Amino acid sequence: MPEQGESAGPGRDGSGGPELSVVVHGRNVQGHLGACLDALASQASPGVEVIVAAVGASAQAAAADRPGVTVVPLPDGTGDGAARAAGAERAGGRWLHFVASKDSVPTGAPRAVADRTADLAGDRDRDRVDVLVVDHLRSTWRHQGMPSPDGKHLAKQGRRDLPLADCPNLLKVTPLLGNRVLRADFWRAHRAELAVDDETFAAYAALLLADRVATLDQVALNVRELRAESIPRGAPEERYAVIDRYESLLNLVADRGLPTAARGALYDVMVGDCLRVVAREKLPDPVRREFFHRASKAAVALRPQGHQHPGGLEGVRRRLLEEDAYTKYRTFQTANQQRRKLRSAVVSRKHKVGVKVRDLRYRRALERPVDPNLAVFTAYWDRGVACNPAAVAAKLAELAPHIRPVWVVSAANVPLLPPGTDHVVPGTRRYWEVMARAKYLVNNANFPNAIVKxxxxxxxxxxxxxxxxxxxxxxxxxxxxxxxxxxxxxxxRVDRWDYSVSANGHSTEMWERAYPSHYTSLDYGYPRNDVYYNATAADIRAIREKLGIAPGKRAILYAPTHRDYEAAWTPRLDLATLAERLGEDTVLLVRGHYFYGGAASPLAGLRKSGRVIDVSSYDPVEELALAADALITDYSSIMFDYANLDRPIVIYADDWETYATTRGVYFDLMAEAPGKVACTQEELTELLTSDAWHDAAADKARRAFRHRFCEYDDGRAAERVVRRVFLGESEDSLPPVTPVDERTPAPTPEEATTR
Incomplete structure (x- = not known):
């Protein structure tokens, strides 16, 4: 690591160090850090270095083994300010560009920034440009790459570098530290003010403390705006800090002796932000009233002498604020809202207070108290007792029998329910009553939009x-x-979740990104997979007997997934030919819907002889996995569950490129498969008719896959879920997850015959 002031590589100014250090900092928020580093790692050069101040194990794992990236590991809980400081301490560049881990840097931006800062060097005695303000894009979950409103302010200054007194409108640029590139010596001189967790404060302070400011009318940052619902919620009273922030900044303006124009620009920003908090944020009325009162005192005390109110409605709002007329302000605000509603009947319907519920019985039931001993379960869009909800319900009956389970099941599937299952059919009177009054609602998909949380x-x-x-x-x-x-x-629908169950760190990260909201992730394992560690040899023999698999036969489960780009099911294997090639000692359990009909079908004889068994409608699928000596699948999630059994898995990927391009995937299965991969039926047949399907290489791949994706599955997932969610036990009191290498899966079919 270079010492303070030393260089780490050649820069354009001839100092020998990099011109620019891009300092990425923070946690791996919702799994976005990897994409940020993918974009940056390829842009590292002698003049641009990439430092990652990685907070927590997930961020450190995402940053590991990336060429051209220096990782500064930091413990969980490290704040943004401290992370920025740690990254800057390690950086060797003359300029620092701080990038939050959730954001990204467009291709070519680091080089453009480095070129611009190198041009600012000039005479060393007069080189007092401290901050370079750059443009940025905004991306949300719905829209990508939206331009910022800052372009007009940046373009106005052009290539000039000026003191802030001569360009006060730069205080109207979006307050992000990531759109201010800081001279490293300037950062070190003012680290106390800039290395704070409040990014907005740091962004304004950087401009106020700078001797001279330059601009670059080019996008150098893509800001990812997270859903507010996915960000941890603080106490409402924490919003008072908004007022404290601007009081500190305006005091800084006074201390620096900045002219009235700069003070007025920052004052307008303060008042606008305070009014936005009052008007838009969901605060309890006492907190909102107190916020308004404090903002009123600040607006009066800090208003620059001679500062004029704007005209129109904004001027009315500001006068009411300075008068501390909270009731009048709320009345004025309500009147404006009513005016807008009258202009648009559609908007009025969308913004009605309360929840719009179509069913009258449901509305009435919602007025009754919640039943603390009632739990609703459903799986696969009301298909029946299945999957993780079924495993949770079974453990609930064991550990908390006082809680009554009721299953939501479609009318068509009611005859398939286990005898004695208490159930309701969607849309019925009892359905709405149960949905309204249940304390616990458990689903492996989502409840309908009309359900109220x-x-x-x-x-x-x-x-x-x-x-x-x-x-x-x-x-x-x-x-x-x-x-x-x-x-x-x-x-x-996602915003109704309180808890989200996960089987591995990969899933936790992907769920938080794909479904950003305020729920708590339960890294406990999938309850449905408990059976893979708890099933006995007798259980496996009984399942195989029920399926008609003769003792000593090799059973292979073939379970392909659905293709979104296909209108109908397309057979991907010639099952008759495959079965013939595999011989009489192999049974194919086929979970798919493309069997030929009629006595003349090539499969007819094989099906009659029991060498091909249609298990498309067989439930639960976990029993099929326990009965199988090996699994063939393509991209189905069954591979992650089956890996718990530590039995061979073969991937048949005849259309991987099409699937990955059309459906989108989170990782390259071809490079990280749980075993051998075949792209043609001939390759698949060769694997299965030799020892390649379970050789040392296949075992090694499966071991790595199992460690990654069976991380929390150890046979006690359902117990952890029930104890935490239904019994309210603390996290520390739950059974710890057994490490993968210390677990013993259920016996293989071959082992089951000898026990």
Whole structure:
């Protein structure tokens, strides 16, 4: 590491060090750090270095092993200010560009910034440009690359470098530290004011403390604006800090002796921000009233002498603020809202107070108290008792029998329910009553839009697989996958979640990115996978007998996934030929819907002989996995669950490029497969008719895959979920997750025959 002031590589100014240090800092928020570093790592050069002040293990893992990137590991809980300081301490560049880990830097931007800062060098005695202000883009979950409103302010200054007194309008530039590139010596001189967690304060302070400011009318930052619902919520009273921030900044203006124009520009920013908090943020009325009172005192005390109110409605708002007329202000605000509603009937319907519920019975039921001993379960859009909800319900009956489970099941699937299952059919009178009064609502998909999240109810989202394909908001760029999905409605459903169950760190990260909201991730494992560690040899023998698999036969489960880009199911394997090549000692369990009909079908004889068994409608799928000696799949999430059994997995990927391009994927399965990969039926047949499907290389790949994706599955996931969610036990009191290498999966079919 270079000492303070030493250089780490050649820069354009001849100092020997890099011209620019891009300092990426913070946690791996919603899994965005990897994309940020992918874009930056390729742009590192002798004049541009990349430093990552990585907070926590997830960020450090995302930053590891990237060429051209220097990682500064920091413990969990390190604040943004401290992370920036740690990254800057390690940096060797003359200029520092701080980039939050959730954001990204467009291609070519570091080089353009480095060129601009090198041009600012000039005479060393007169080189007092401290801050370079750059342009940025904004991206949200819905829209990418939206231009900022700052271009006009940057363009006005051109290539000149000026004191802030001569360009006070730069205080109207969006207050981000990432759109201010700082001279390293300037940062060191003012680290106390700039290395703070409040980025808005640091962004304004950088301009106020600078001797001279330059601009670059070019985009050098892409800011990812996270959904407010996905950001941890602080106490409402914390918003008082907005007023404290501007009082400190305006005092700094006075201390620096900046002219009236700069003070007036910052004062206008303060008043505008305070009025936005009062008008738009969801605060309890006492807190809102107190905020207004404090903002009023600041507006009066800090108003520059001779400062004029703007005209129109904004001027009215400001006068009411200075008068501390909270009631009048709220009345004025309500009148304006009513005026807008009258102009648009559609808008008025969308903004009605309260929840619009179509069913009268449901509205009435919502007025009754929540039943603390009632739990609603459903799986796969009301298909029946299945998946993670079923495993949670079973453990609930064992650990908390006082809580009554009721299953939501479609009318068509009611005959398939286990005898004695208490259930309701969607849309019925009892359905609405149960949905309104249940304390616990458990689903592996999502409840309908009309369901109201009551404050004292608990929504548990269990999911139904580890994601390879892109999910949620990550489908925005994949219309074949989204198929008209209303993402606003999706997020409204996600906002009802209190807990989200995860089987591994990959899933946790992807869920937080694809479904950004305020829920708590439960890194406990998938309850449905408990059976892979708890099933006995007798269980496996019984399942195989039920399926008609003769003792000593090799059973291979073939479970392909659906293609979003196909209108109908397309057979991907010639099962008759494959079965013939594999011989009489192999049974194919096929979970798909493309069997030939009629007595003349090539499969007819194989099906009659039991060498090909259609298990497309067989539930639960976990029993099929336990019965199988090996799995063949393409991109189905069953591979992640089956890996718990530590049995061979073969990937048949005849259309990987098409699938990955059309559906979108989170990682390259071809490079990180859980075993051998075949791209043609001939390759697949050769693997299965030799020892290659379970050789040392296949075992090594499966071991790595299992460590990554079976991280929390150890046979006690359901217990952890029930104890935490239903019994309210603390995180520390739950059974710890057993390390992967210390677990013993259920016996293989071969082992089961000898026990």
């Amino acid at each position: 009551r404050p004292d109810s608990v929504h548990l989202q269990t999911h139904h697989g580890t994601p390879l394909k892109r999910m949620g908001l990550d489908q925005l760029d994949y219309p074949a996958a989204a198929k008209g999905l209303n993402f606003h409605d999706l997020l409204a």
